[in-house]
Amino acid sequence: MDGLQIVSKLNVDQIAKAVDLIDAIALHDGLSPVSEHVFLHLRHGGDDQSLHFLLSHNDELIGYAHLDVTDKVEGPITEIALAPQHRSQAVGTELIKEIIGATPSGDLRMWAHGDQSVAGVWAQDMGFRHIRTLLQMRRSLLAPLPQAVFTDDVELRTFLPGQDDEEWVAMNALAFAHHGEQGDWTIEDLHQRMDEPWFSVPGFFVAQDRETKKMLGFHWTKIHGLVDEPGSDAHIHDAIGEVYVVGVDPNLQGKGLGKALTLAGLHHLRSCGLSQCMLYVDATNTSAIKLYEALGFARWDADVMYRHEVAI
Known part of the structure; x- marks a missing residue:
C-alpha cells in the first residue's frame, strides 16, 4: 500500500492534514466520515491507546483511519475517511486489512456513516456483519x-x-x-x-x-x-x-x-x-423513538456499525 503510516500520536502537521481531509470529504459527501468523538480526539492529537492510519499518495494524504482498542468487552472499533477520488475497492479493502492486522485478535467493529456509505460496502464485501444502527431523525422547527x-x-x-x-x-x-x-x-x-x-x-x-x-x-x-x-x-x-x-x-x-x-x-x-432540528438515537431504543416521533421527528439517515470476527 502506497505510503501508509501507523502512529499512536499525531504531530501538528498530521493533525492539520487529517482535519483538512475530513472537511473535504464532508463537503463532497454532505456528512462527516467520522464521529464527533473521533474528530475531537484527532484534533487533540489522539491518546495512548488509539492508533492513527495515514495513507498518502504522491505526498498527499488521501486516507485516514482511527482505531480505538480501549473497549475490552466489545472490542476494537475503527472509523475511516478516504478521499472520493481514491475510493476504489482495492484501496478500501487493503486499508481495512491493515487495520484488522493491527488489532490484538483480528476482531474489529467499524462505523459506516450514512446509509449509502462506501465504508459499508467495503465492510459487507469483506464479510463484516451488521450489528447496530444509529438513526438520524429530523424535524421542522417551523x-x-x-x-x-x-x-x-x-x-x-x-x-x-x-x-x-x-x-x-x-x-x-x-x-x-x-x-x-x-x-x-x-x-x-x-x-x-x-x-x-x-x-x-x-x-x-x-x-x-x-x-x-x-x-x-x-x-x-x-x-x-x-x-x-x-x-x-x-x-x-x-x-x-x-x-x-x-x-x-x-x-x-x-x-x-x-x-x-x-x-x-x-x-x-x-x-x-x-428552521430544522436533528438528533441521533439508537434504532433499538424504541421508547425514545416513539417519543421523538410523537414530537414530529422522522427518520432522515442512519449510521451503521459492522463487526468482523475471526473464525475459531
Whole structure:
C-alpha cells in the first residue's frame, strides 16, 4: 500500500492534514466520515491507546483511519475517511486489512456513516456483519411545537460551567449506564466539548429539584453551521439545531421529564432562528423513538456499525 503510516500520536502537521481531509470529504459527501468523538480526539492529537492510519499518495494524504482498542468487552472499533477520488475497492479493502492486522485478535467493529456509505460496502464485501444502527431523525422547527410543561417540584435553568461539571458527569453516567459511548464521558470529555466554538451556555438546560437543587436531568443542544471553524460543517449546509444529549435520572423515567426537557431545547433552537432540528438515537431504543416521533421527528439517515470476527 502506497505510503501508509501507523502512529499512536499525531504531530501538528498530521493533525492539520487529517482535519483538512475530513472537511473535504464532508463537503463532497454532505456528512462527516467520522464521529464527533473521533474528530475531537484527532484534533487533540489522539491518546495512548488509539492508533492513527495515514495513507498518502504522491505526498498527499488521501486516507485516514482511527482505531480505538480501549473497549475490552466489545472490542476494537475503527472509523475511516478516504478521499472520493481514491475510493476504489482495492484501496478500501487493503486499508481495512491493515487495520484488522493491527488489532490484538483480528476482531474489529467499524462505523459506516450514512446509509449509502462506501465504508459499508467495503465492510459487507469483506464479510463484516451488521450489528447496530444509529438513526438520524429530523424535524421542522417551523411546524407547531407544544409547550414544555414541568411539574411544580422541578425548575429549569441553564448549565453553570465550573459549578455543574462534576454533577453533570455523574448524572450523564447514571442516565446512560447501559450506553457506554455516552455514559463513559469524563470531565475531560465534557471540557473538550465546552472548548468547541459551538458550545453555548444558553442552549444547555438543567432540570433540578426545586427544593433540594439536585440535578434531575438535562438537555444539551447544539447548533451546526454558525461558525466557520475546522470541522464545524459551516460550509456544508445551512445552520441546523441538534438535540445533542438528553439525559434523565432513571428513577424519574416515564414521568414526562424527558419530553419537557426536549421541548424546552426545541423552543430555544427555534428562538435562535433555526428552521430544522436533528438528533441521533439508537434504532433499538424504541421508547425514545416513539417519543421523538410523537414530537414530529422522522427518520432522515442512519449510521451503521459492522463487526468482523475471526473464525475459531
